[in-house]
Amino acid sequence: MSLVSGSDQASAPIAESATAAALIRVENLWKEFPAGSEGLLSRTRLTVKAVAGVSLDIQRGETLGLVGESGSGKSTLGRLILRLIEPTRGSVWFDGRDLSTLSRAGLRALRREMQLVFQDPYSSLNPRMKVRAIVGEGLEIHQLARGPEKEARIVQLLEMVGMGADAMNRYPHEFSGGQRQRIGIARALAVNPRFVVLDEPVSALDVSIQAQIINLLQDLQEKLNLTYLFIAHDLRVVEHISRRVAIMYLGKIVEIAPREEIYANPRHPYTRALLSAIPTIDQKVKSERIKLPGEMPSPVNPPSGCSFHPRCPYAEERCKITEPKLEGARGTHKVACHVFPAQ
Amino acid sequence: MAALLEVKSLCTSFFTDAGEVRAVDRVSFTLEPGKLMGLVGESGSGKTATVLSIMRLLPESGRVTGGEILFAGRDLLKVSEPEMRTIRGAKIAMIFQEPMTSLNPVFTIGSQVGEAIRLHQRTSRRETRDRVIEALRMVGIADPERRIGDYPHQLSGGMRQRVMIAMALSCNPQVLIADEPTTALDVTIQAQILELIRELQERLKLAVILVTHDLGIVNEYADDVTILYAARVMEQASVKELFRNPMNPYTKGLLESIPGIDGKPRRRLQAIPGAIPSALRPPPGCRFHPRCPIAIPQCAEADPPLLEKVLNHYVACIRV
Ligand SMILES: Nc1ncnc2c1ncn2[C@@H]1O[C@H](COP(=O)(O)OP(=O)(O)OP(=O)(O)O)[C@@H](O)[C@H]1O
Ligand SMILES: Nc1ncnc2c1ncn2[C@@H]1O[C@H](COP(=O)(O)OP(=O)(O)OP(=O)(O)O)[C@@H](O)[C@H]1O
Ligand code: SF4
Ligand code: SF4
Ligand SMILES: [Mg+2]
Numbered sequence: 001m002s003l004v005s006g007s008d009q010a011s012a013p014i015a016e017s018a019t020a021a022a023l024i025r026v027e028n029l030w031k032e033f034p035a036g037s038e039g040l041l042s043r044t045r046l047t048v049k050a051v052a053g054v055s056l057d058i059q060r061g062e063t064l065g066l067v068g069e070s071g072s073g074k075s076t077l078g079r080l081i082l083r084l085i086e087p088t089r090g091s092v093w094f095d096g097r098d099l100s101t102l103s104r105a106g107l108r109a110l111r112r113e114m115q116l117v118f119q120d121p122y123s124s125l126n127p128r129m130k131v132r133a134i135v136g137e138g139l140e141i142h143q144l145a146r147g148p149e150k151e152a153r154i155v156q157l158l159e160m161v162g163m164g165a166d167a168m169n170r171y172p173h174e175f176s177g178g179q180r181q182r183i184g185i186a187r188a189l190a191v192n193p194r195f196v197v198l199d200e201p202v203s204a205l206d207v208s209i210q211a212q213i214i215n216l217l218q219d220l221q222e223k224l225n226l227t228y229l230f231i232a233h234d235l236r237v238v239e240h241i242s243r244r245v246a247i248m249y250l251g252k253i254v255e256i257a258p259r260e261e262i263y264a265n266p267r268h269p270y271t272r273a274l275l276s277a278i279p280t281i282d283q284k285v286k287s288e289r290i291k292l293p294g295e296m297p298s299p300v301n302p303p304s305g306c307s308f309h310p311r312c313p314y315a316e317e318r319c320k321i322t323e324p325k326l327e328g329a330r331g332t333h334k335v336a337c338h339v340f341p342a343q
Numbered sequence: 344m345a346a347l348l349e350v351k352s353l354c355t356s357f358f359t360d361a362g363e364v365r366a367v368d369r370v371s372f373t374l375e376p377g378k379l380m381g382l383v384g385e386s387g388s389g390k391t392a393t394v395l396s397i398m399r400l401l402p403e404s405g406r407v408t409g410g411e412i413l414f415a416g417r418d419l420l421k422v423s424e425p426e427m428r429t430i431r432g433a434k435i436a437m438i439f440q441e442p443m444t445s446l447n448p449v450f451t452i453g454s455q456v457g458e459a460i461r462l463h464q465r466t467s468r469r470e471t472r473d474r475v476i477e478a479l480r481m482v483g484i485a486d487p488e489r490r491i492g493d494y495p496h497q498l499s500g501g502m503r504q505r506v507m508i509a510m511a512l513s514c515n516p517q518v519l520i521a522d523e524p525t526t527a528l529d530v531t532i533q534a535q536i537l538e539l540i541r542e543l544q545e546r547l548k549l550a551v552i553l554v555t556h557d558l559g560i561v562n563e564y565a566d567d568v569t570i571l572y573a574a575r576v577m578e579q580a581s582v583k584e585l586f587r588n589p590m591n592p593y594t595k596g597l598l599e600s601i602p603g604i605d606g607k608p609r610r611r612l613q614a615i616p617g618a619i620p621s622a623l624r625p626p627p628g629c630r631f632h633p634r635c636p637i638a639i640p641q642c643a644e645a646d647p648p649l650l651e652k653v654l655n656h657y658v659a660c661i662r663v
């Protein structure tokens with residue numbers, strides 16, 4: 001059994017193996033945060049298991065959508081992949097290089113190739129910096145352009161995200177949320193990254209603005225051959241933009257599959273509940289809901305066995321005891337469930 | 344059925360250093376008992392300002408500058424503040440968007456729900472406790488006898504929202520206003536809360552205003568819908584009618600920009616170009632004209648009134 005996602009045949013026909021094709025490879029990644037102690041007198045140190053043994057691949061040029069409820073560990077996983085935080089254990093490979101073996105200088109050079117776009121377009125831009133400085137900062141840090149060349153590059157970036165050059169001399173607060181998100185995208189793309197983690201890039205935006213940004217991200221991906229990890233809590237958005245979708249619950253990937261598969265043939269009970277809980281504008285679908293009882297358990301004290309078992313309508317005795325492994329029958333569709341394994 | 348709440352040409356402004364912000368501009372709707380109306384609009388369109396005007400809970404800088412709010416035949420804008428206090432909470436109750444900020448962190452949830460009850464009714468300690476437990480049970484909180492001793496931080500987001508609903512319903516109001524009650528929750532918990540509101544509304548014959556920006560929620564839970572854009576009502580109809588036959592270009596654009604789960608090959612999303620206008624200096628004429636795909640020069644001049652185009656289907660657009 002391999003924990004690593006197999007080669008996505010449809011997307012990587014030329015690759016000799018999954019590992020060679022993957023731009024990002026994550027192996028058994030863990031992140032635990034300290035979470036106080038059990039009580040005043042206790043010496044037991046508690047930890048939040050934010051990411052609990054994740055393995056996955058992201059192929060060159062693809063978008064992997066990552067969905068899960070609030071607190072399931074999506075942002076933590078994104079930051080671990082970018083090495084903005086250190087994993088408790090496990091490893092991340094970028095383009096065949098193990099990030100944990102890189103020197104500080106090596107890591108800094110790699111930073112240029114991996115960028116992050118934040119969820120909140122309001123707080124993620126420095127309010128005291130003009131747009132010129134915000135977008136140009138990366139060019140300076142990585143010494144990519146100076147003087148008139150830098151100016152020209154900033155104008156080009158702003159135009160690429162659909163904003164005029166006159167934005168350069170203005171401050172973030174003079175722009176709407178959608179415009180600020182465009183500035184955030186221009187900043188991330190300034191240094192010519194190959195891989196971008198998009199951490200809920202449209203969640204804070206209005207519906208009519210979300211569509212503009214999603215289209216922009218898709219256009220840029222094609223034009224610049226970018227690889228995306230697209231984090232969201234809305235399956236509608238992810239399904240639209242992703243080639244493959246991963247579903248996260250309590251720090252673990254419980255299902256990962258090509259987008260058509262996730263929609264047409266969801267296996268994991270949590271994936272099915274998520275899909276069925278989406279309120280839809282389709283007049284016909286108003287389908288039978290899978291109602292999930294209860295709330296997401298605490299990541300400090302995750303349930304035994306399958307951590308979804310307290311809410312799962314199909315839970316059996318074995319689910320409380322043994323943790324199901326993320327496995328695929330044919331490689332592209334993997335599920336972590338005893339009762340509904342991959343087909 | 345007769346209207347329980349009737350909002351007529353409501354105008355509300357905020358008076359700021361930069362000038363007057365017209366947050367609500369001639370907004371009208373009616374609400375019947377046992378019906379759920381979705382109040383939809385993008386951020387800043389005036390949804391919260393509308394419902395705070397009804398509750399008479401506007402912040403200091405805000406003021407209703409025109410219109411009427413008829414509740415059971417009386418204009419709420421004309422009743423005295425002491426009298427309004429007997430209506431607010433007891434007859435018209437509200438659930439706020441952020442449950443953590445509206446629950447007091449230093450009191451147990453039992454004492455907070457109890458206080459909401461005693462604010463309007465004289466009940467003994469015993470009776471209050473029983474009513475609190477009953478209210479918590481009604482909103483699906485398991486083991487309420489034990490839970491009444493919990494503090495807000497000991498509850499999850501979904502449970503806190505249930506407590507807010509229990510508080511709002513503890514005095515048997517006739518109207519429930521829910522301002523984006525599920526925005527902070529994930530979809531599986533959101534479905535639980537909306538089902539609960541819907542079930543209580545049917546069982547208790549409540550009239551509900553559900554503020555949301557999600558048309559999917561409106562489609563699945565509301566009976567009627569009012570679409571706001573930049574403080575103005577753009578379209579108003581029953582949910583069935585609106586989704587079958589959307590007429591205002593803004594409504595159509597909104598419906599088209601929602602990505603669907605359909606498994607179809609990837610396509611470009613239909614986007615509405617441009618940004619939402621500034622509330623301080625809204626565009627003249629139809630507020631939507633700078634972004635409207637079918638605008639004509641007259642759209643920049645005439646402010647289209649809300650007219651009944653089909654029976655019970657109101658649209659503000661000069662081209663419909
Ligand atoms: N720096 C930190 N210190 C302690 N706990 C943390 C820290 N960062 C995250 N956590 C915890 O780790 C878990 C996962 O958090 P994370 O932010 O990754 O979730 P998420 O899936 O991105 O959620 P959201 O959708 O709300 O953004 C949560 O329980 C969170 O409280
Ligand atoms: N206290 C205030 N002072 C000045 N302007 C305000 C105040 N509160 C709201 N506004 C303005 O009034 C308009 C309507 O705001 P409102 O809060 O009603 O929007 P909303 O539709 O509820 O938006 P959201 O979806 O973001 O909650 C906005 O332009 C807003 O900036
Ligand atoms: S392993 Fe068992 S509890 Fe877990 S999702 Fe599958 S059926 Fe449900
Ligand atoms: S009035 Fe004109 S601008 Fe406004 S929605 Fe109708 S066509 Fe568009
Ligand atoms: Mg996050």
Ligand SMILES: [Mg+2]
Pocket residue numbers: 390391392522
């Ligand atoms: Mg609001």
